[in-house]
Amino acid sequence: MPTLHLLATSSATPTIHTPHVDYLSILPMVIMLGGALFLMVASSLFRKILSVGTGTLVASAVSIAALVAALFQWHQVSTHGAQVTIAGAIAFDGFDVFIQIVVAIAMLLTALIGDGYLRREGVEGPEFHVLAMASASGAMMMGAANDLIVIFLGLEIMSIALYVLAAFNHKRAESGEAALKYFVLGAFSSAVFVYGIALVYGATGSSNLPQIADYLSRNVIASNGVLLAGLALLLVGFGFKIAAVPFHMWSPDVYEGSPSPVAGFMAAVAKAGAFAALLRVFVSSFGTVRADWQPIIWALAVLSLLVGAVVALMQRDVKRMMAYSSINHVGFILLGVETATARGVSASLYYVFTYMFLVIGSFAVITVMARDGDTGNQISDYRGLARRQPLVALAFAVLLLGQAGAPFTTGFLAKFGVVSAAVDTHGYVLAVVAMVSAAIAAFFYLRLAVTMYSPVGLVGNAADDGGDDEASAVAGPVGGDGAVSNLQVLTDAPPTEAVTERGLVTVPGLTALAIGVSVAFTLVFGIFPGPILDFAHQATLLFT
Amino acid sequence: MTINADWYLALGVVLFSIGAFGVLIRRNVLVMFMCVELMLNAANLTFVTFARVLHDIGGQVLVFFVLVVAAAEVVVGLGIVVAIFRRRANATADDLHMMKG
Numbered sequence: 001m002p003t004l005h006l007l008a009t010s011s012a013t014p015t016i017h018t019p020h021v022d023y024l025s026i027l028p029m030v031i032m033l034g035g036a037l038f039l040m041v042a043s044s045l046f047r048k049i050l051s052v053g054t055g056t057l058v059a060s061a062v063s064i065a066a067l068v069a070a071l072f073q074w075h076q077v078s079t080h081g082a083q084v085t086i087a088g089a090i091a092f093d094g095f096d097v098f099i100q101i102v103v104a105i106a107m108l109l110t111a112l113i114g115d116g117y118l119r120r121e122g123v124e125g126p127e128f129h130v131l132a133m134a135s136a137s138g139a140m141m142m143g144a145a146n147d148l149i150v151i152f153l154g155l156e157i158m159s160i161a162l163y164v165l166a167a168f169n170h171k172r173a174e175s176g177e178a179a180l181k182y183f184v185l186g187a188f189s190s191a192v193f194v195y196g197i198a199l200v201y202g203a204t205g206s207s208n209l210p211q212i213a214d215y216l217s218r219n220v221i222a223s224n225g226v227l228l229a230g231l232a233l234l235l236v237g238f239g240f241k242i243a244a245v246p247f248h249m250w251s252p253d254v255y256e257g258s259p260s261p262v263a264g265f266m267a268a269v270a271k272a273g274a275f276a277a278l279l280r281v282f283v284s285s286f287g288t289v290r291a292d293w294q295p296i297i298w299a300l301a302v303l304s305l306l307v308g309a310v311v312a313l314m315q316r317d318v319k320r321m322m323a324y325s326s327i328n329h330v331g332f333i334l335l336g337v338e339t340a341t342a343r344g345v346s347a348s349l350y351y352v353f354t355y356m357f358l359v360i361g362s363f364a365v366i367t368v369m370a371r372d373g374d375t376g377n378q379i380s381d382y383r384g385l386a387r388r389q390p391l392v393a394l395a396f397a398v399l400l401l402g403q404a405g406a407p408f409t410t411g412f413l414a415k416f417g418v419v420s421a422a423v424d425t426h427g428y429v430l431a432v433v434a435m436v437s438a439a440i441a442a443f444f445y446l447r448l449a450v451t452m453y454s455p456v457g458l459v460g461n462a463a464d465d466g467g468d469d470e471a472s473a474v475a476g477p478v479g480g481d482g483a484v485s486n487l488q489v490l491t492d493a494p495p496t497e498a499v500t501e502r503g504l505v506t507v508p509g510l511t512a513l514a515i516g517v518s519v520a521f522t523l524v525f526g527i528f529p530g531p532i533l534d535f536a537h538q539a540t541l542l543f544t
Numbered sequence: 545m546t547i548n549a550d551w552y553l554a555l556g557v558v559l560f561s562i563g564a565f566g567v568l569i570r571r572n573v574l575v576m577f578m579c580v581e582l583m584l585n586a587a588n589l590t591f592v593t594f595a596r597v598l599h600d601i602g603g604q605v606l607v608f609f610v611l612v613v614a615a616a617e618v619v620v621g622l623g624i625v626v627a628i629f630r631r632r633a634n635a636t637a638d639d640l641h642m643m644k645g
Contacts, residue, residue: 149606156613160620167624176628183621184576188567190617191583194610195560198587201603202553202594 019087024076026090028066028100029140032107035062036133043126055126056115056510059133063108066140070100078538084146088208091146091280098349098539099143099276106268106356107136109514113261113364116508120372121259123169131168132265135161139273148197148207148234151277155193155241158273159186162266166258172374178257185240185250193237199230209285216288231286231293235300238281241274244334245303248327252315255323256377260370263319264363267326268356275333275352283340290340297338301430305331305437312444318366318377321444322359325403328441329355335418335434339425342540347417350536354410354522358402361518365396368507368515385452388504393452395519402522404445405438409526413533552593560586577621584614 023030039058043050074097082093090096110132118124138158145151163186167179201207203226204215239247255263282293308328315321329351336348369385369392370377386393402409405416415438422431507515525532559582566579588607595603 149609153609153613156617160616163620163624167627170627173628176624179624180573180628183624184567184573184580187577187580187617187621188564188583190613191560191563191580191587194584194587195556195590197606198556198590198594201606202590202597205598205600207602207606 020085022083022085022090022092024069024073025083025085025092025096026144027069027073028104029137029144031062031066031069032104032133032137032140035059035065036130036137039126039133040130043130050126052115052118052124052126055129056111058126059111059114059129060108062133063104063111063136066136067101067104067108070097070104073097073100084210088210089147089150090144091209092144094539094541095276095280095345095349096144098353098536099272100140102272102353102356103136103139103143103269106265106272106360107132109357109360109364109517110261110265110269112510112514113264113360113367116511117259117261117367119508121169121171121374123171128165128168131161131165132262135159135165135265136269139269139276142273143276145277145280146209148200148209148212148281151281152190152194152197154273155237155277156190158270159190159241162186162262162270165262165265166254168262169259169374172257174257174374175259176257178254181250181257182254189237189240189247192233192240196230196233196235196237199226199233201230203227203230209281213285213287216286227289228292231289232296234281235293235296238274238278239300242271242278242330242333243323243327244300244330245307245327248304248307251327252320252323255326256317256319260319260363260367260374263322264360264367267322267359267363271326271330271333272352272356275337275348279337279345279348282337283345287340294338294340297334298427298430301331301334301338302433303331304328304334305433309437309440309444312441315444316378316380318369318379318382318448321379321448322362322366325441325444326359328437329359329403331437332415332418332434335422335427335430338427338430339421341421341425343424344418344421346536346540347414347421349539350417350533351414353532353536354402354414354525357518357521358399358411361399361515361522362396362403364511364515364518365392365399368392368505368511371505379448379451382448382452383454387455389507392505392507392515395515397449397452398519398522400445400449402526404442406442407526408523410522410529410532412526413529417533549593549597553590556586556590556593558586559583559589573625577618581614581618584610 035058039055039062042058043055073092074094077092077094077097082091084090085092111129114128114132118128135158138154138156138161141154141157142151143154145154163179163183166182167176169175197207200212203224204212206212206215236247238244240250243251255266258266282290282297286293304327308324308326308331312321312324312328315324333348333351333355336344336346336351338344366377369382382396385396398409402411405411405414415434419431419434422428422434563579563582563586566582567576570576570579588610591603591607591610595601
């Protein structure tokens with residue numbers, strides 16, 4: 001009643017000021033989400049007419065449109081400088097645009113790979129592309145978010161779609177199991193993250209990143225328990241999303257169980273989005289209290305580097321090996337975060353960009369190699385691949401060498417960038433640990449590459465009597481004789497029956513295109529690194 | 545009657561801890577979901593308390609975002625559970641042991 005009275009007596013009609021919305025600053029994610037909604041509606045209206053190819057076509061077109069929009073954004077940012085839009089919720093800067101571009105390319109590659117996978121597994125449906133696009137828009141939002149609660153929204157849009165994507169292959173029980181594990185731990189980490197936001201909000205009086213930074217620079221906080229607890233909980237939440245040790249335990253199971261294209265998407269997009277938010281929150285917003293969080297990141301980086309590399313050595317399953325290898329890569333990217341310098345941020349961005357191509361390309365090869373029902377994923381199944389299908393083997397070898405950090409690939413410069421950024425800030429211990437872990441990691445990448453190029457002589461024997469197969473299967477997983485014999489079993493065992501029976505794998509054209517693009521990017525920009533290094537550097541300069 | 549804001553914050557901590565321990569200890573997937581909800585609502589209580597302490601409406605607005613997300617999360621989670629346990633008798637996390645880890 002009092003409000004009505006107020007309205008009646010006041011001379012001027014009260015007006016509500018809505019914030020100005022700069023649509024260019026959110027164009028790629030609007031396109032992505034709009035594309036997802038369009039495809040979902042169209043597919044339910046015209047279910048009989050739409051084929052798998054249509055979904056792929058729409059998803060690819062939408063990704064390319066988002067990429068073009070991001071390039072327009074880049075032009076805008078580089079001519080007019082960084083700005084904050086939509087009531088301070090969105091940061092429109094080089095860093096943001098960089099992430100949009102990474103995510104858009106990852107989405108494009110995943111759409112191409114997913115097409116072949118869906119046809120092979122007989123789980124056709126546009127929902128795969130719908131969910132992937134929704135997830136990509138969430139990752140884009142995390143890159144653009146300038147407010148803790150917007151980061152949370154982006155995180156959830158990205159993750160909830162990923163939970164369903166992990167369960168997408170309903171014919172495999174592992175797929176559902178992976179989804180449930182991912183869901184429970186993902187929801188747990190989101191809740192921890194939200195509680196962290198609540199504590200930071202309570203300590204600083206705002207959830208807006210520039211306002212938090214402003215508050216921290218005006219008030220010298222010696223030891224604010226609430227703020228520190230909030231920081232720690234935020235780090236735990238991010239740690240789960242990027243799968244840093246000790247918050248990594250979900251990742252091998254989820255990678256193994258999820259459809260392979262989804263695992264690649266998860267490794268590339270979820271990490272790009274989470275690292276974008278991590279960098280923005282900690283380096284830019286909590287930069288003044290870096291002494292409090294740098295030791296934690298330091299520990300996460302060291303643990304991820306060592307655990308990822310060492311445990312990957314023991315894996316028989318290529319997807320599990322890739323999961324641990326991705327944990328190892330997370331350690332490297334954290335190196336750049338730990339420095340909290342412009343150089344470190346730029347090195348991390350470069351790493352995220354190049355790793356996206358490497359991991360999606362690798363999972364594309366794994367997708368193709370797995371055959372019906374994702375069966376041939378053992379390392380021994382890759383034995384003699386070079387003889388059977390030289391091009392696939394060559395592409396995979398290049399991608400593996402790229403991940404190992406071999407010279408003349410983008411992976412080398414990525415590792416070099418983060419390590420030299422760490423050395424710049426006198427993080428010598430970290431740099432040494434990183435190089436040791438790179439050496440250990442090179443071993444398991446090379447082992448897989450060598451397996452592909454070694455002769456396939458054992459196959460004949462195994463096909464004759466099945467007893468051989470059983471013997472190695474019994475001896476293998478126990479691994480009581482120590483690491484050496486275990487390693488021998490991993491590579492010397494003959495391929496499983498699924499592989500020997502069917503012979504060559506078919507590589508769908510679109511998947512071949514995606515693999516080709518990844519390999520070409522890895523080699524071309526490994527030899528001519530200038531453009532991408534400049535790109536990452538400029539993106540950091542335009543960091544608000 | 546006035547109640548010190550610290551009590552609300554303490555209640556938030558207690559609820560959050562119960563939820564977190566529940567997720568880590570309980571084996572029934574549905575109970576784990578409930579524990580996650582408890583954690584989210586602990587965060588909501590903390591948001592509202594801080595909003596009152598700081599005289600800032602922003603914190604109360606954040607609660608709505610969290611509520612919506614929590615609802616969406618539960619929908620997807622229950623969907624996944626139904627998809628998995630359609631063929632099984634009970635919803636226990638220990639039954640999920642096809643992959644080690």
